[in-house]
Amino acid sequence: MAIYVLRRVLNMIPILIGVSVIIFFVFAMTPGDFVDSNQKLTPERQAELRALYGLDKPVLERYFIWMGNVLQGDFGYSMQHQIPVTSLLNQYLWNSFMIAVATLFLTWTIALFIGVFSAVRQHSWFDALVTLGVFATMSFPSFFLGLLLIKFFAVDLHWLPVGGMISTGSQTTGWAYVWEVAKHMILPVIVLTVLGVGSLTRYFRTNMLDVIRQDFVRTARAKGLKEKVVVYKHALRNALLPAITLLAFELPGLFAGAIITEKIFNWPGVGQIHMQALEIRDYPVLMGLTMLLSMLTIVGNLLADIMYGVADPRVRIK
């Protein structure tokens, strides 16, 4: 097992290098560069700036400079924010993470319960209602739902804030601060949960239905076990196995930021930074963030395989 993990970790290196080459060249090939975005500059000043930023060098050379710095742990400076990329991401990444973790927890809990119940009571009223609800929420555009909630809860009822992460000018500290942030999180988390819970519910329901029909479940029932034990001990455990893979794949999503929802709720997340960097061609930020997400995807993949092995002896690698 240890050797397997080690081999997989070593395997990540060439994958990451390959990914970095592709991403770097795709960004470099996108027409226009950082200096272009300022219309007011004279061509001479533009040339000077390109030289200062190193944008006048051939792409290949730029790649190796970038790679060399990364190997020394230096992801470069954001061109527009003028602070190291790592500090910039540090400022925004955790805000997105907070929302994502809360959403993940809620989505999975709700989806698990509803999915299992509706599978056990397939073709019941409950199941039909859930199916309807699931498709309804899946087809909601996030901006519409977000604006609707803002209108009800913030503008009309004044129960919750319109947006942001804290009240403007707020000086709160300690638990008062935590409470304030939590209040601001409620609406964006609701939106993301409602949007995410639908497909996941369907997934759990289908898994559960598959398992319930299998022979070992019938055997369990034939042994005279109680229905509860059959469903929640024997069937559910097996139905959850494929979900491990899915869960591990959520890892990069925790840090990616939800662009539209963050924008509607003024949430200071990383999604906005990513979009801005793309528009302005802030290459170091683009590279840093994209590489981080690629790495998390690969790590997530690895975790999925390892956890699957731990949970299911049948696929354990010797």
Next chain:
Amino acid sequence: MYKGWKTTASLLVASTLLLSACSTETEETATPVDLKNSSSEVTLASDMSKNPEAAKKRNDTFIAGMSSPQGVFNPYFYHNGWDGNVTSVLFGSLVDVDKSGKYIPSLAEKWVLSDNQLTYTFTLKKGLKFSDGSPLTADDVAFTLTMLHDKTYDGETDVSQVQIKGGQDYKEGKATSISGIEVIDPLNIKITTEKVNALSLQILGGPVLSKAYYGKNYSPGNLDHLRTLHGAPVGAGPYKLEKYIPGQEVRTKANEHYFAGKPAIENFIYKVTTSDTNLQLFQTGETDYDGFTANPDNFEQLKSLGFANINVMTSSAYSYLDVNHKRHLKDKNVRQALMYGIDRKQIVDATFRGYGEVANEPISPISWAFTPDINPYDFNQQKAKELLDAAGWKAGADGIREKDGQKLKLTLLTRKGNDALITIAKQNLQDIGIVLEVEVMDFNAMLDKMEKGDYDLSSVSTPGMVDPAESAQNFLSTIADNGYNNPAIDQLILQGQSTLDIDKRKPIYQKLFKELNEDVPSIFLWYRKSMTAHNGRIQGLEPNAYTGIIGDLPKLKIQ
């Protein structure tokens, strides 16, 4: 000094906040937008009792919405117009702009220009101090200008346009100081330039950096220490930075050392808002001021709030189709045919629903250099056809005009969100026998294609502009990279730049704009309006196109 935006990404959003017009309080009550009377309209709050509790409770804080500050709070290093707004609040400059776009003294008591218009002598106000209490003297001004000449300076202020004597030598390392910058005494500084340029005053009279603070550890070629101070600015503006919370707020406190006295409102906060919900934030009293997309719906909604003072202003920028003069459009007749042949009025009405007007010259109607005495190019397809015939483009068998075996096909580059322009122009041009091929792309990609000359028309807007020279110089044959070259125009542009006397410049620019209107170097499209609103409890705020809210900030009061 407010210096317009630095990035074009914020350009469109920014326009709602920053661009506006000289505010004359014309009406007490709301009226429908009147296109004939274009410059500005103020609608005052009708019922302050509707003011939300959240706003009423906040009696020492003014909260303004803005889009996306990035934390580079140094007027010479930011890359984003929002940071520019923040620095305007934190840093005072020698020279400011008034509501009609004319230069006025700010930190400077006065400035004197030599007879040959090459030497500027600035006299500072007495007793100036930075927000940390240290004195502001001519040495600080000298340091600021010297720093801009550093060879590692990579900000977007282009001091080389001023051509200070000895500046290039300093940049190249041939001199240890700049000979054209001469500190006479702590209150007086003399700057000698080598070229008369009407735009020099904007740069020379810009924000002042403290030599003691920013210049610590400075040696030529080494700005490293200075770069670490972007998040901890020290300036001489009305407010000083208290805290920057990335993506959320920029908190500032009244500066007790401000030359015009400590502002009456203790706290000023820029809060990050988006156009999706800035109206809701304003409505619930969480912000006191914001810019909104100018359209009838937003106007009606703001009006119905009762506590909003609404300003509708014409922007200092204009939009146009940049023309590639190296292909079919090098012929003036064809360009004029496009002006006549495209129903620009219909496009403007469809796009802005009353909050925009057709442009016929490259300067905003709010500028002192604007001239009404020009050809309005009213929609006239008959005339367009005649012009095309005269240019030798005759309709072929398929109705498309051709000349020398080539069909008259034009490529238009545009960004997303220009639907009215695309549909209407395409149809109009088809009617007069021109094929318009539209390519929709993002802004940097568009600029790249323009640089390569791979286009005929490209839909762009200027940034906000203070001086007409900023607009005019784009048509100078040495600067225009679209191939436009007209010696007569060049001469007028240089003439307009070569004096600083507005009375003398005015007739020159009016003549220039009249000729540009005739020569059609680009297809002029529109001036758009912006709409801002502020809570009625804020007294003394009259936002305008050139200084936004910043000009009024020091003297605001909360009722």
